[in-house]
Amino acid sequence: MTHCYKLGGLNIVLDICSGSIHVVDDVAYDVIGMYEDHAREEITKEILAKYPDRSVVTEAELAECYDQLEELRAAGKLFTPDSFEPMAGKLKEKSAGVVKALCLHIAHTCNLNCSYCFASQGKYHGDRALMSYEVGKQALDFLIANSGTRHNLEVDFFGGEPLMNFQVVKDLVAYARSIEKAAGKNFRFTLTTNGVLIDDDVIDFANREMSNVVLSLDGRKEVHDRYRVDHAGRGSWEQIVPKFQKLVAARGNKNYYMRGTFTHANPDFLKDIEEMLRLGFTELSMEPVVGPADDPSSLTAEDLPIVLEQYEKLAELMLERHKSGNPFTFYHYMIDLKGGPCIYKRISGCGSGTEYMAVTPWGDLYPCHQFVGEEKFKLGDIWNGVTNPEMQNEFAACNVYARPECKDCWAKLYCSGGCAANAYHATGSVRGIYAYGCELFRKRMECAIMLEAAKTLLNDGDE
Secondary structure (H helix, E strand, O other), rough: OEEEEEOOOEEEEEEEEOOOEEEEEEHHHHHHHOOOOOHHHHHHHHHHOOOOOOOOOOOOHHHHHHHHHHHHHHHOOOOOOOOOOHHHHHHHHHHOOOOOOEEEOOOOOOOOOOOOOOOOOOOOOOEEEEEOHHHHHHHHHHHHHOOOOOOEEEEEEEEOHHHHHHHHHHHHHHHHHHHHHOOEEEEEEEEOOOOOOOOOOHHHOOOHHHEEEEEEEOOHHHHHHHOOHHHHOOOOOHHHHHHHHHHHHHHHEEEEEEEEOOOOOOOHHHHHHHHHHHHOEEEEEEEEOOOOEEEEEEOOOOOHHHHHHHHHHHHHHHHHHHHOOOOOHHHHHHHOOOOOHHHHHHHHHOOOOOOEEEEEEOEEEEEEEEOOOOHOOOOOOOOEEEEEEHHHHHHHHHHHOOOOOHHOOHHHHOOOOOOHHHHHHHHOOOOOOOHHHHHHHHHHHHHHHHHHHHHHHHHHHHH
């Protein structure tokens, strides 16, 4: 199975199952498109008729091209059959019962009142609450006890707004550091914040203890302040941007990224990316809002072509900045063409409900933060572990081959079946698909592959 497309002046051929990327000329591109359902003689006749100018291609050159394709096929780099489906269930069985990451809902409350918030302004359809130290401590003990032989453990301090419970965040990090060595573990922490409560203490602590910091900024002031307002309706842009700039400046080479959301109000989100760059931020993400069709913030069918064009223009901008020695990172374009995720990850996805879980302020376990508050998805709690194995098994079986719609999709081994939460909220099933999101994902992958291929060609030209 192959996917062939033209973008950025390149003819790109992706061999789905081997992951091989080929950048080819027009003739090879056309031959590859006909290879699987045309005989060699037919291909030769049609290509020579299409390119009558023999300075473009001769019959001998065409024969050489065809032979090279045969060699690539024999080497498993083109037209590779899909042999992964039988592995899908077996691979997850090997890691059954092993938890590698927790999302700690340290605060089910927030000092902003964003109308598009999937978490109901931090309450998750329930009561406002702060996680106690005792609950957080038990969550960390639960993670260690259920992590098997894994050395690196991931913990995300999440909300609501986690800085509204900052002392408990600090106390839990101190506890984790006090036990990790004896347990043979290494904790890697992430803090996700809207920035309102950032001060020098937060900056010092985050830059010392957090492997990553996620900072919520939607880009342009008028876009950001449309939705990211406080409970009095006032925009937060002017309050948080200087704090973000100070934190990032002090962070040095440690990871961070700006996490924006684009909506029906700004499908032209490239302008928001450009504003973040102007502000000095270079590690960027813009996520499409996901909400009910009748929500005024939700993306529409009319927005789709605008968004797809924005992704292409973003890739062009990133290539220009790479050429000028002033690059930046876009989260969804981070792709390794030479290695990339192992086949387990490609088949099995994010691991929500099995390897990754969310913990509420009361210690309840959910498959991920986007299911918190929906009682039927409750898996158990941090004292008794998983007590709803039927639901966990539903998530364990939720691999890329569990979705019939994914069978013939060229991007299936990049998205791994997509987001279970988005699928559920779009279709009522974690094994469904969020079709709008699929369109966006495929375009992002085309752009990401083109961008990396173009950079590789530039680098090879420098050698």
